[in-house]
Amino acid sequence: MxxxxxxxxxGDRLEERNTYFYSQYHGMAFFPAWRASRQAALAQLPAAQAVQLPPAVESSDDDTLDTVELLTGLLHTDAAAPGKRRLVERLLQRFEVSKRLHRRYDSAFKAMADSGYDNLDLYLxxxxxxxxxxEQPGALPFLNGLLKVIDSLISIxxxxxxxxGAQLAWLIAAEQDWVSRIATQADVEIAP
Incomplete structure (x- = not known):
């Protein structure tokens, strides 16, 4: 503990969004608190099951970005594919700013507010x-995004x-694995 x-x-982190600004520094004490949060969630979730990728779809022709189509295209493409990284970074930036994923964005990646942000599959x-x-170079911003989206999903x-719920359990295990790999590479002990 x-x-x-x-x-x-x-709380409900889709409605009462975290800012993470001015978070108090706790040093190594943070890791047991983070892990306890994840373990408490896992105790209430079904057995882990990998996130199911939606089937590939063709993009619509309008000037807006459908988030399902965007995520599908990005998940069905090699992470190192040229040109894809910028799209992934733009979506990450939108999430980092709002802590929400809207169903649609305009061509400048501005959320279309009337499209809603309550599709939980988008967060998964x-x-x-x-x-x-x-495994891509410069992946730490994506770990940061992963931590935050899992916080939001656990809260709801x-x-x-x-x-x-089974997919969230799988994501929590994958998140813990990623953090453990980084800790091992940095020769830092984060065990409870």
Missing amino acids: SDIDYPYSQ QFAALCLHQA HSRLTPAQ
Whole structure:
């Protein structure tokens, strides 16, 4: 158990969004708090199951970006494919600013507010997209995005279907694996 609180996955983080600004520095005490948050969530989720990639779809011809189409295209493409990284970075930046994923964006990646941000599959697929970038150079911003989207999903886990809950459990395990690999590379012990 941890001596500090981990508030980032508490409440409804789609409505009461985290800013992460001015977060208090806790040093190594942060890791047990983060891990306890994840373990508490896993205790309430079904057995882990990989995020299901949506079938590939053809892009629509209008001037807006459909997030399902965008995520599908990016997830079905090699993470190192030329030109794809910039799209992934733009979507990450949109999420980082708003902590939401809208169904549609305009050509400048501005959220179309009337398109809604309540499609929970988008958050699961976005988390999978962050993982898709894990082995690419400069992947730490995607780990940061992954941590935040998982915080949001844990905060609303009661709204997930059983299949979505199983996918969240898989994402939590993959997140923990990624953090552990980085800690090992940096020769840092983060065990509870």
